[in-house]
Amino acid sequence: MTALCIRGGRVIDPASGLDGLADVRLHDGRVVEVGPALAAAADEVVLDATGCIVAPGFIDLQCHLGDADHDDAETLATLGAAAAAGGFTTLCCLREGDPCVDDAAAVVALRERAAAETRVRVRPLGAVTRGRQGAELAELGAMAEAGAVAFTDGALSVRSARVLRNALSYSVLTGRPVVEQPCDPDLAQGGLAHEGAVATHLGLPGIPAAAEEFAVARALALARATGGRLHLGPLSTAAAVEQVRAARAAGLAVTAAVTAHHLLLDETALASGPEGWPYTTSTKLLPPLRTAADRAALCAGVADGTLVVVSDHWPRRAIEKDCEYVYAAPGASALESVLGVLLELVARGELALDAALRALTVGPAAAFGLEGGRLAPGAPADCVVFDPEPRWQVEPARWRSRGRSTPLAGHWLRGRVRATIAGGEIVYRV
Amino acid sequence: MTQSVVAVPAPVAPRPTAPAWPGRRHVLDLDDFTPAEITHVLDTAASMKEVLARPIKQVPALRGTTVVTLFYEASTRTRVSFELAAKRLGADVVNVTASASSVVKGESLLDTADTLRALGADILVMRHSAAGAPYLVAQRVACRVINAGDGWHAHPTQALLDLYTVRERLGRIAGLRLAIVGDVLHSRVARSAVWGFTKLGARVTLCGPPTLLPTGPLPWPATEVTHDLERALAGADVVMGLRLQRERQQAALLPSEREYVRLYGLTAERLARLCPDALVLHPGPMNEGVEIMPAVAHGPRSAIADQVTNGVAVRMALLYLLGGEGA
Amino acid sequence: MAVDGAAARVVMDAEAIRRALVRLSHEIAERRGGAAPLVLVGLRTRGIPLAARLANQLAALGAAPLAVGRLDPTLYRDDLSRVRPRLDRTAIPVDIAGRRVVLVDDVLYTGRTVRAALDALVDLGRPAVVELAVLVDRGHRELPIRADFVGKNLPTHRQERVTVRLVEVDGRDEVVIERPEGPAVSRRNEEVQ
Numbered sequence: 001m002t003a004l005c006i007r008g009g010r011v012i013d014p015a016s017g018l019d020g021l022a023d024v025r026l027h028d029g030r031v032v033e034v035g036p037a038l039a040a041a042a043d044e045v046v047l048d049a050t051g052c053i054v055a056p057g058f059i060d061l062q063c064h065l066g067d068a069d070h071d072d073a074e075t076l077a078t079l080g081a082a083a084a085a086g087g088f089t090t091l092c093c094l095r096e097g098d099p100c101v102d103d104a105a106a107v108v109a110l111r112e113r114a115a116a117e118t119r120v121r122v123r124p125l126g127a128v129t130r131g132r133q134g135a136e137l138a139e140l141g142a143m144a145e146a147g148a149v150a151f152t153d154g155a156l157s158v159r160s161a162r163v164l165r166n167a168l169s170y171s172v173l174t175g176r177p178v179v180e181q182p183c184d185p186d187l188a189q190g191g192l193a194h195e196g197a198v199a200t201h202l203g204l205p206g207i208p209a210a211a212e213e214f215a216v217a218r219a220l221a222l223a224r225a226t227g228g229r230l231h232l233g234p235l236s237t238a239a240a241v242e243q244v245r246a247a248r249a250a251g252l253a254v255t256a257a258v259t260a261h262h263l264l265l266d267e268t269a270l271a272s273g274p275e276g277w278p279y280t281t282s283t284k285l286l287p288p289l290r291t292a293a294d295r296a297a298l299c300a301g302v303a304d305g306t307l308v309v310v311s312d313h314w315p316r317r318a319i320e321k322d323c324e325y326v327y328a329a330p331g332a333s334a335l336e337s338v339l340g341v342l343l344e345l346v347a348r349g350e351l352a353l354d355a356a357l358r359a360l361t362v363g364p365a366a367a368f369g370l371e372g373g374r375l376a377p378g379a380p381a382d383c384v385v386f387d388p389e390p391r392w393q394v395e396p397a398r399w400r401s402r403g404r405s406t407p408l409a410g411h412w413l414r415g416r417v418r419a420t421i422a423g424g425e426i427v428y429r430v
Numbered sequence: 431m432t433q434s435v436v437a438v439p440a441p442v443a444p445r446p447t448a449p450a451w452p453g454r455r456h457v458l459d460l461d462d463f464t465p466a467e468i469t470h471v472l473d474t475a476a477s478m479k480e481v482l483a484r485p486i487k488q489v490p491a492l493r494g495t496t497v498v499t500l501f502y503e504a505s506t507r508t509r510v511s512f513e514l515a516a517k518r519l520g521a522d523v524v525n526v527t528a529s530a531s532s533v534v535k536g537e538s539l540l541d542t543a544d545t546l547r548a549l550g551a552d553i554l555v556m557r558h559s560a561a562g563a564p565y566l567v568a569q570r571v572a573c574r575v576i577n578a579g580d581g582w583h584a585h586p587t588q589a590l591l592d593l594y595t596v597r598e599r600l601g602r603i604a605g606l607r608l609a610i611v612g613d614v615l616h617s618r619v620a621r622s623a624v625w626g627f628t629k630l631g632a633r634v635t636l637c638g639p640p641t642l643l644p645t646g647p648l649p650w651p652a653t654e655v656t657h658d659l660e661r662a663l664a665g666a667d668v669v670m671g672l673r674l675q676r677e678r679q680q681a682a683l684l685p686s687e688r689e690y691v692r693l694y695g696l697t698a699e700r701l702a703r704l705c706p707d708a709l710v711l712h713p714g715p716m717n718e719g720v721e722i723m724p725a726v727a728h729g730p731r732s733a734i735a736d737q738v739t740n741g742v743a744v745r746m747a748l749l750y751l752l753g754g755e756g757a
Numbered sequence: 758m759a760v761d762g763a764a765a766r767v768v769m770d771a772e773a774i775r776r777a778l779v780r781l782s783h784e785i786a787e788r789r790g791g792a793a794p795l796v797l798v799g800l801r802t803r804g805i806p807l808a809a810r811l812a813n814q815l816a817a818l819g820a821a822p823l824a825v826g827r828l829d830p831t832l833y834r835d836d837l838s839r840v841r842p843r844l845d846r847t848a849i850p851v852d853i854a855g856r857r858v859v860l861v862d863d864v865l866y867t868g869r870t871v872r873a874a875l876d877a878l879v880d881l882g883r884p885a886v887v888e889l890a891v892l893v894d895r896g897h898r899e900l901p902i903r904a905d906f907v908g909k910n911l912p913t914h915r916q917e918r919v920t921v922r923l924v925e926v927d928g929r930d931e932v933v934i935e936r937p938e939g940p941a942v943s944r945r946n947e948e949v950q
Contacts, residue, residue: 201461201649203561203583203618208645277569279562323538324560326581470843477829477844486880489832519832750832751841 002043003027004424009049009385013056014358015374024054026381029424034375047426049385052418055357056375057089057382058339059364061150061257062125062179062233062310064331065095065110066402067317074315074402079335080118082313082401084428086335087360087417089382090372094125096154102127102138104146111147119427120420121382123149123370128167128178134159137167144174149368150231152179155286155330157215159185161222168228177255177368181233182215182240183207183287192326194236194290198267202278204325207288213239220247223254231367232256234312236287238297245306255367257310258298260341261285261332263351265407266295274409281321281328283407299345303355308363309342311335315403333396333403340413343388347414353388381424388415456568456575457748459584460625468629472594474747475740481518482743492519492753498551500542501578502528502558507714507738508578508587512555515745521753524551539563543571553752556580574752582616588713589622591744593630595736596668599709604631609662609705611694612672612721613642614655619713620672628652637662638672638694641683659694663704670711671696671722687720698725709733769909769932774892777908778807781890782814784906785859793857793885794823800862800874801829801845806925807892808861824851828860830873853882859906863921865891868902893932895919 004026011022011034023038024031060083066074074082083091093110095101101110107124114122126148130136140151151171157180158164164180171178188211193199195206216232220243223230234257235241244256267289273280283289301307314331321328342356365373372380394411396404420428460468481489497516499509509525516523526546537545539558546554554573556564561581568575579585597603608627614620614636624634634653636643643655656662663669678684701708710722710732718724727734769777785795795815799808805827812825826849831842860874871889878887890906895913913919913934920933 195645197647197649200644200646201621203581203621205582206645275569277565279565322540324558324566325562326560474844477832477846480847481832484881488880490876491832491837494838750844753837753841 002045003032003041004045004047004381004421004426005038005041006047006049006054006383006385006421007038009052009054011054011375012354012357013375014354015056015362016376018375019354022054024375024383026383026421026424029381031375031377031379031381033377047385047419049418052385052387054375054383054385056361056373056379057384057420057422058087058360059090059092059370059373060088060311060313060335061092061231061308061364061368062312063091063093063335064312064314065093066315067097068099070317072317072402076114076117076122078400078402079313079315080114080120080122080427082333082335082399083118083120084420084422085400085417086311086337087339087384087386087420088120088311088335089384089420089422089427090121090123090370092123092125092149092368094152094154100127100131101125101148102130102132102143104139104142107143107146107148119425120422121372123147123368125149125179126151128153128158129163132156134163137163137170140167140171140174140176144176148176149370150177150179152181152233155181157181157183157185161218164219165222165226168222168230169226171228172226175229175369177229177231179231179233180215180219181286182212182219182235184211184215187211187214191288192284193270194267194288196267196291198271201271204270209237209239209290209294212237212287213243216240216243220244220252220254224252230254234259234262234287234310235298235301235307236262236290236294238294241297241301241306245301245304248306256301256307257367258302258307259285259310259312260334260338261407262287262289262295262298263302263309263345264295264341264411265289266292269407273407274411279325280407281323281325282332282405282409284325284328284330285332285407286330289407299350302359303351305355305358305363307359308367309338309356309359310364311338313401313403315401316405317402318404321405332406333399333401334406335401336399337394337406337408337413339386339415339417340392340394341408343415344413346388381421383421384417385419385421386415386417390414390416392416454752456564456577457586457752458564458568458575458577460586460589460622460629461584463625463629465629465631468590468593468626471590471744471747471751472597474751475590475594475743478518478746478750479740479743481746482739487518488520489518490520491750492516492521495521495552495753496524496550497521497553497555497749498524498526498546499555499578500526500546501556502563503579505557505579507741508557511738511741512576512578512745515742516749518742518746519749519753521749539566540570543567543573547571547573553749576748576752579618581618582621583618584622585618585713586622586626587741587745587748588619589626590748591737591741592623592670592711592713593626594740594744595711595733596709598740599733599736600667603627606632606667607635607665608632608668608670609635609637609666609708610670610672611637611659611662611696613674613678614638614672615642615644616675616678617672620670623670624650624653635662635666639684639690642678659700660704663700663708666705666708668709668711669696669701669705670713671716672713673715673717674721691720695720696722696726698723698729701726701731707731711737714738765933765935767931768911768934769893771930774908774930774932777892778810779814781906781908782811782818785811785890786815786818786820788905793855795820796824796826796849796851796853796856796858796884797822798826798828798849798858798860798878800860800870801827801831803921803923803926804860804862806923807863809925811861811890823856824849826850828874828877830870830877833873833876835869835873847877849881853878853884855883855885857886857888858884859888859890861890863892863923864919865889865894865902865904865907866897866919868898868900871902872900892921893919
């Protein structure tokens with residue numbers, strides 16, 4: 001393939017600390033050179049990035065595949081298109097439903113289909129337990145060899161502490177992390193919203209903050225005991241952030257994530273959603289949106305590198321959301337709003353630009369031991385070019401994802417992706 | 431009993447509020463009513479009560495309007511109360527109960543509401559076990575919606591008839607102390623009552639076992655939460671008892687009915703000692719001998735029978751106020 | 758003399774109103790017809806103090822009515838699909854069955870208020886006879902309704918506005934007719950008071 005040179009942009013590479021006007025040359029799927037005013041080369045495609053920021057392509061550690069059984073569900077193609085439009089070049093994907101990805105064949109099948117149907121890098125997440133039933137270990141070793149980058153049972157946190165301990169212990173031989181979504185099912189039983197003032201107002205059963213705190217404490221204790229690599233799925237409480245920060249400071253190799261929604265919204269979104277109505281089902285998320293104080297702590301966690309940002313993109317079909325709050329499926333379509341949220345937080349002064357980009361690039365790469373997330377020579381040719389200035393209103397009807405449910409509908413966000421390059425190929429261009 | 435909890439009200443984002451009557455399209459909860467709107471309903475109900483005292487208990491004010499009651503939860507008293515209210519105003523009434531209808535065949539709530547609207551329903555009176563269900567219908571279907579109870583969330587018409595009853599018996603709401611005793615956590619009656627009474631200037635104490643009280647910051651002003659019954663009842667002007675449901679024991683929220691009665695039962699002795707002049711309310715149906723003793727339920731300070739009568743007048747007032755502008 | 762600008766003129770002052778009420782009370786007393794006991798029923802809003810004044814006049818003549826009541830015909834109006842007026846109290850302290858009811862109102866205009874009041878009365882009982890007494894009849898009937906006792910006949914244009922003020926409600930007694938500038942005014946005397 002021909003070389004590609006991205007010229008005239010402000011290159012920010014959190015991994016190396018680079019932040020300045022520079023050009024980036026890509027060739028044969030790798031970054032070749034990064035520097036100011038590179039000499040022109042023959043046969044090179046030039047991408048003008050004047051006025052834009054050039055950063056490593058974003059890496060998403062948690063993204064849900066569409067439901068294979070339905071015509072109107074998200075396909076790999078629409079998922080890849082949504083990712084590219086959002087600046088993501090690597091997606092770590094899980095499937096919450098059937099068919100479960102719990103053996104090497106399923107991992108290979110997913111990789112091959114993704115390679116054929118999308119133009120971004122799709123990395124499968126394998127199940128921790130067979131069938132995600134929480135009883136027997138899945139073939140973690142074989143799945144890792146087949147290309148699974150981490151293991152998770154998804155929204156079902158592994159119920160048995162004994163099984164979780166064994167999984168953490170066994171996973172050491174794979175070198176891959178176990179991802180646990182920290183929420184104690186007993187304490188959260190029946191809960192639909194954060195147990196607080198809004199849930200009291202709306203008469204919704206609550207999920208206490210303690211459900212997350214408790215599950216995080218359990219997972220950290222087991223990680224300490226086994227030496228397994230633990231990654232905590234999206235957090236929602238200040239207490240959990242503090243627990244993770246303390247554990248990392250004490251030397252434990254644990255990482256944790258947060259979604260963009262939880263950085264911008266809190267429980268008041270349930271009382272007054274996108275069109276001003278309460279009980280708007282696009283606000284139903286797992287974990288739930290919590291208090292303003294929790295939101296502030298989550299932002300602080302991203303700022304100091306305790307947390308990486310994931311999309312937790314969950315492209316629900318309209319029929320799954322068009323019903324009473326109690327019956328609505330949780331989750332939101334997120335790939336095309338993550339950057340917009342982070343840049344809006346930067347504009348408001350709640351987050352530094354460097355920290356925001358770090359949380360989408362080198363942070364996630366390090367958490368899962370992935371290549372990418374940096375723009376130095378030799379790195380994969382994955383970049384995103386975006387204009388940080390324009391304000392725009394979220395209109396899910398115009399999204400490339402088939403998932404149209406988002407609690408951000410109508411919100412004003414900031415920054416537009418102008419181009420996304422994956423493996424040296426332009427996969428999105430505006 | 432140990433220290434009770436005085437909760438600091440936390441701010442909750444407001445919904446775009448409806449303007450004062452007659453611009454209101456729906457009655458979903460009292461949280462978005464102004465004090466003036468609530469007073470207007472009570473004043474209108476007074477005129478309706480006069481109609482109910484006549485030999486011919488009918489006026490043609492809602493002739494040509496179709497009122498449909500759509501009840502997903504069984505209820506005799508509330509449904510009959512609404513049906514009578516509509517008929518007294520000359521409206522046509524159709525009752526739809528979940529067990530008898532296409533709901534059982536798996537038709538969604540929105541499809542059912544759309545069908546009823548297409549059949550000519552102008553006003554939908556809905557009761558549903560899912561909090562927020564009437565909001566979904568109000569947002570998507572062209573009917574006016576009156577919430578007759580949605581899960582734990584709200585029962586605005588009950589709160590309005592409670593307000594009417596208290597105002598009729600005691601002459602005012604402002605400055606009164608209301609004690610609500612029982613399973614507050616699961617009670618839509620309690621939630622709506624707190625909105626209604628605090629908006630008209632009363633102060634509310636919510637009392638029950640700690641596992642049956644809301645935790646954390648409260649969304650209401652002028653409200654405190656305590657598990658100390660003596661403290662809640664002392665000096666109360668109005669005492670409202672809430673029904674205790676058997677399921678709470680199974681869910682490990684309560685050890686037994688016996689213990690509840692011992693610690694929280696509204697007995698004649700307790701009321702006589704702590705608040706002898708208090709008016710007694712209960713939304714019904716009552717578990718006599720559990721949350722409330724028969725002597726109290728049928729005693730001289732009980733306004734429970736009035737609540738039922740006033741319910742029809744209050745519902746007539748709401749139907750009248752909503753039924754304008756050609757639906 | 759202009760009162761509120763826009764060419765208002767007083768067509769009845771306090772003295773004229775007093776004399777009209779005296780004459781009405783004589784007429785009501787004289788036309789006893791059937792000797793059924795008399796019940797005066799004032800229509801909201803200003804018909805109510807007028808009924809009270811007529812009752813006093815009748816008492817002075819030795820022909821005091823059996824009872825004085827008040828009636829709000831709002832729930833029987835024919836325009837409720839458009840408006841939702843505030844309700845006022847209806848209270849008639851005696852059974853009207855077999856009685857002579859005289860409805861009392863300040864202004865008779867299209868006749869729709871009286872039609873609604875008649876429907877309300879019918880639901881309250883079956884009087885022996887119903888008559889109508891008004892302070893002012895301004896014409897422009899839209900229904901076959903007529904007043905039995907009229908204080909003053911006042912031919913008007915539709916654009917004109919007739920305002921009755923009474924001490925009990927407005928602080929003074931007068932009847933004023935105004936022709937406001939601009940497009941035709943709505944039927945004020947039929948609207949929410």
